[in-house]
Amino acid sequence: MKKNEKVLLRGSEAIGEAALRAGCRCYFGYPITPQNELPEYMARRMAELPGTVFLQSESELAGINMVYGASATGTRVMTSSSSPGVSLMQEGISYLAACEFPSVIVNIVRGGPGLGNIAPAQSDYFQATRGGGHGDYRCIVLAPAYLQEAVDLTYRAFDLADEYRIPVILIGDGMMGQMMEPVVLPEFRKDLPAKEWAITGAGKGPSRFVRSLLLDVHVEEAHNWKLYRKYQRIERREPQSESYATEDADMVVVAYGTAARIAKGAVRRLRDKGMKVGLFRPITLWPFPSKAVARLAESVGKFLVFEMSMGQMVEDVKLALNGKAEVELYGRPGGVVVTPVELSRILSRRYNAMQHEA
Amino acid sequence: MKKNEKVLLRGSEAIGEAALRAGCRCYFGYPITPQNELPEYMARRMAELPGTVFLQSESELAGINMVYGASATGTRVMTSSSSPGVSLMQEGISYLAACEFPSVIVNIVRGGPGLGNIAPAQSDYFQATRGGGHGDYRCIVLAPAYLQEAVDLTYRAFDLADEYRIPVILIGDGMMGQMMEPVVLPEFRKDLPAKEWAITGAGKGPSRFVRSLLLDVHVEEAHNWKLYRKYQRIERREPQSESYATEDADMVVVAYGTAARIAKGAVRRLRDKGMKVGLFRPITLWPFPSKAVARLAESVGKFLVFEMSMGQMVEDVKLALNGKAEVELYGRPGGVVVTPVELSRILSRRYNAMQHEA
Amino acid sequence: MKGTILIKKAMCKSCGLCIEACPKGSIFISKKINEKSYFPAEFDKKNNECTGCGLCAVMCPEAIIEVYREKK
């Protein structure tokens, strides 16, 4: 593959390849549709790459704890799964967050709750952004909408994880995982900086330990506030979003991932018809780009949140706007993927209703 | 024990006894501090009560799935755990919600994330109210502040679970679990209505099944909306809260569970000093008593949310108020229990600052 | 003829296990595709050797073979 050459890749493979190029040296995971192509890709590729570890764990529970062990040694490590499997990881993720072990977790979300189905869905938003595990903690949550972005964010995820010593969740869905798009792959990372906190045997120095048991409430509180300050730092520095056709918009659609692609298609159609509709697309779900969306509220009176769920991100939009603009939800749970045409119809109805009121 | 007689009971035992009286016939659980007294109580009591099942499961994961099986037969069933153990149940809870299997889950929350400590904490609020598992679903979440209330809500939890076919989470903390207060126990439930949806063998009729796999996205979507309508019904009917000294208040503290007790003590002190401070105490965390708190905002300009966490319920308060009043957080994570005196100091400072501004 | 079989061709998936199982070679794959786009197994009426042993039916994953034997 030549440098900067475009290649046509499947989403799951693009993510896998980007991870390897970012220096991911360990993959642990358990099969679950619709993300099996990712472990399968890792199995194939890591068999060729010296110094890498691919291990199919006996469960997601074991997998996330292997991630924990590998991360403890300072190794860049990844796991991937889909909704039910990620639910099984919640305890482990809470431990990763508590011990500040960097790690990258890919969730190719499927319809739920329960076994649900394997269609694209966005109903794990709460779990990802609020922490489905116990205790006060956060994970950085990245939601690419395009495969190039999936590549770039995967690559970045490992840096973010290391920089902030935090679990990073990359969220996608079966459509993202299965589709192919042209992408340009980044270079292989070399010379990753050593992690002086890593547990690798005491050597000649004093022995060290990492734990999350902090029996003294004041020590635990101090640890919580330390994490909190880190989270605030991330909230200041790392929010990312895309605004499309929002400059003169009267109404803005808020959507991420697959839903955002569809929404962009719909917005384009409406613009063609002269309707002043724009799109706001959070790229980081946590930290949520609250400021950016609040800024839009200075000129936009109505926000329509389009989610492939019964409404989860809508809470973050409302929290960001705090009553400054009207927020409505258009939610489609269960794996239904509406078309840009359908969505544009919905949007234009709401747009017209709004114009009518005004 | 005579009818209506007050007895001094430990929190965990009060919950256990109330459950048995509510018709709970099955308990599955795994030890974890600070809730061990509950399974231990169940072990003792159920050894005496014919027709009951106590089983120490090999893990919380197994436990919640035993609950699932028992609930499927129409039996009233309970499990209990504390934060890390409840994280392990997230997949199972998502399945319970999806299959609409009634069940009661007690979470005696401890400090976190990770192993944390066993001190009182409220940092599993997100997990309980937003669903730490995957997919769009909700659990009813009850948060008693007094042992009598713990008894009453436990008793009610089984009815709610059956009425709405939903998992109900009773949330407390180690202080609630360990302390003793006088309580009056309710009568033993007799003649619980049969559940015609229960899976008990086909008998002479057609065979039936319960599942959450709904491969057809439209069927899954319909199921999601069906659940959604149920959730809306619950949101309309079931919010519960207590308002204390709010009639003429300029500032209202919002707190639940243990924190609310402390807050009430603090509010009383401030009232003694002539400050117009009140308390709003959500009893149901989901459905959150949004209307009730929003109604207060008609006369109250400032809400101070006091949580034993870095701030989770504060989001629900903000969502309920939607910018109509100022919302501030006073969060104490890690298991620290402030005293009413300390809290009253904090409150009075904020109260004075507010008066000053006005 | 001691035995005969009936194959519900519409549900046949052409796995061929009945053919492998039949000791008499009384089954073959039809040239006519069924609704499910499989070429179903077919009883060879001309072969006339079927004993009604039932091995084909025991093997058939789809449980679509009925076996008949001459009444005695």
Added chain:
Amino acid sequence: MKGTILIKKAMCKSCGLCIEACPKGSIFISKKINEKSYFPAEFDKKNNECTGCGLCAVMCPEAIIEVYREKK
């Protein structure tokens, strides 16, 4: 005397396992409580039978017994 032991009494938890282990009865429970509120084990200097066999130290959960033997 062929052996002797040193017990770090401040860290003793009075479990008594050293006493049970000593074949010579050279250890007893002291009447004086330690800082941790335990009555620590004490070497019976008068008993004089200690062989320095080390069984007490091997047994002691707190690893607070040092065993000494006469230099040969």
Added chain:
Amino acid sequence: MKGMKKVIGRPKYLKEVPNHYCPGCGHSIIHRLLAEVIEELDIRDRAICIPPCGCAVLAYYYIDVDMVEAAHGRGTAVATGMKRCLPDRVVFTYQGDGDLAAIGTAELIHSANRGESITTIFVNNGVYGMTGGQMAPTTMVGQKTTTTPKGRNSVTDGPPLKMCEFLSPLDGTAFLARTSVHSPKHIQKTKKAIRQAFQTQMNDEGFSMVEILSQCPSNWKLSSVDSCRWIEEGMIPQFPLGVVKQRQTEPS
């Protein structure tokens, strides 16, 4: 048919619908056997099946008994919950090798050790069928799967687990047998084993399990006929057939 008597037909409790299994798949054979045994033991009214996450997830469409779907691997925990509430029902789980021997290991072992009076129908096809042919705990050494592109390596992946033998030291297990469905003869033996397992449960003797070697032509990338051959030649040497354990209990 004139002058003819029907000697074999579709069993009563196998619903008259096409199934979703691949051509030649062992699951469909096993479904039929279950329907037959349920009919013969006359327990359709009180049998409860717990289908797995796995290719057999839709078993409720095919076998005419009450069913409750379990989360992946949790079949025996769900069965425990049900059986403890309904001790007079015949409760059985239906589980694949991924479901039972990987993610469900702990639940299986503890249910078996407790001697739960349940039956497990364990379909060992050496791969994760439903998810597209990844390595299972029972995959043979050297076998290529989508996650072992160079073949299962016993050093990094471990050797295949022999679940019947593994469970047999547990006191709670009363009947453990391994059979196969790759030929009519073995199919009949499998049926017998299933019947014995159910009978074990009905006699309240303890935990019973039938491990069934089952063809997965799609993921083995073999024809149906070659799949049967692979069971005979590849799998049986590793997974010997027969009753692995049958506890003799005094008649009560």
Added chain:
Amino acid sequence: MKGMKKVIGRPKYLKEVPNHYCPGCGHSIIHRLLAEVIEELDIRDRAICIPPCGCAVLAYYYIDVDMVEAAHGRGTAVATGMKRCLPDRVVFTYQGDGDLAAIGTAELIHSANRGESITTIFVNNGVYGMTGGQMAPTTMVGQKTTTTPKGRNSVTDGPPLKMCEFLSPLDGTAFLARTSVHSPKHIQKTKKAIRQAFQTQMNDEGFSMVEILSQCPSNWKLSSVDSCRWIEEGMIPQFPLGVVKQRQTEPS
């Protein structure tokens, strides 16, 4: 001491601090043995311990090697992750019977089956010590615990699990031994077994485990001395001591 030579003292890698264990607790003895073996094998620089959720959760305060705390039951999964990244380190888990044989069953079995080159120090005290004495998978039949007020009932709770024997059929296991720390003699044998287990790992022979019967006077509600007696008389008949498996591998 004049004219005297110190023949036994506190081992170098057992930190000079009081521990939190109850008087007479076996954990403290086992800690000391670990410190001694680590010193004798001279592996303090490259040993990594994974302490459990259990009474030994604070092991990092006592034993002077690098440590990473594991979630309850997940020790061997964490160890797998670490060892795969650092193949030349000596990685060992320290686990109680609840941790290892209940919630951690699946991780243990699969790590053992894969033959992970790790060592597990398995402290079998027949109860959940840390949480206050509930039934563990290794609790004896009839033994009263806080969750078996009438004694463990083998019918409803199953009999105790014998983990060494249970793991021994797995190819991945190279060294399995059961020992005890209730007397000086047994303590010495335990030390030897721990050394052998570490050596097994250092020779890369596969998974190694030492199961140690260990007294929990607090939860057994016995004196320290009576606890030792209970191990001898109550536990050893059920859990026979000795090397259960020692794989002979060719020198490589």
Added chain:
Amino acid sequence: MIHKAIIAGFGGQGILMMGVTLANAAMREDKQVTYLPTYGAEVRGGTANCTVSVGDEEIASPIASNPDYLVVMNAPSLHKFQSILRKGGHCLVNTSLVHEKSIRQDVKVYEIAASEMAEELGDLRAANMIVLGSFLKISSMVKPETVLEIVDETFRRKSPEVMERNKEALWAGYRFFE
């Protein structure tokens, strides 16, 4: 403008290969392109299909709910997809396996007995390449030369013979509608 095509048939017919080839060609021509297969249903079925979208602007949804082109390689696929083909859309049918006629009058139908043609060419498996060739003719999503390039690169390493046969098949299909 964005054009969308759905290609559908049996599992073993090389359906996905056709789609990927098309998508690769579009990429080579620096067009915007997405390719989306139906994916690994947790439950198996006999059919396979994929959607290729090609255009000169960002492609919103990779799904085609109203495709411009439909390529059907077997009968069930015709039943499944014909109703969503856009009015005036193009339907390319492999008549070797599809005997029914399309019931719609408002679409253009192209018929080719690809399996027979492939048999003639001496490789039944080349039917997909024949149909792909035809598709290149009746659509204009990508240039046939680019597809040839891709086919060349895809197969050269594997087997120059197979490459040649595929190219031949491609041209045969292309020419069929000339």
Added chain:
Amino acid sequence: MIHKAIIAGFGGQGILMMGVTLANAAMREDKQVTYLPTYGAEVRGGTANCTVSVGDEEIASPIASNPDYLVVMNAPSLHKFQSILRKGGHCLVNTSLVHEKSIRQDVKVYEIAASEMAEELGDLRAANMIVLGSFLKISSMVKPETVLEIVDETFRRKSPEVMERNKEALWAGYRFFE
């Protein structure tokens, strides 16, 4: 008014029993009451303590950060808790096991050699009842009669002898500060 007492000592001294008895008596007198033990630390320690709050209004926090009473049954407990006793509060000390003096001058200290007294009564384990009796005297959280009632009910079923001995101990402690 709400009064709070902390009772602290070793694990085996019957500390929690004292607290529960007190709480039961308060309930019997229809007072508001909470009882809170230190709870099952995941890591064991040798000490036990509990807090009893009694009053005529709803008790906010069952914790006592500034108790009115402190009952210390061993030395570590004195060290641990004396600093939080409220100014002017009451400190009841079992001098059999606590040899140091309280370092605070702003509290009232009551001393009783309960273990020795118990030994005299013939039951070392009754020391806690002696101290409880003294506490009833120096506080006025509940009436001694109510406590007697509770003790009566608690022990009657178990053993009338133990009941009697406990009652005796209770009175002995009560009378000690008369």
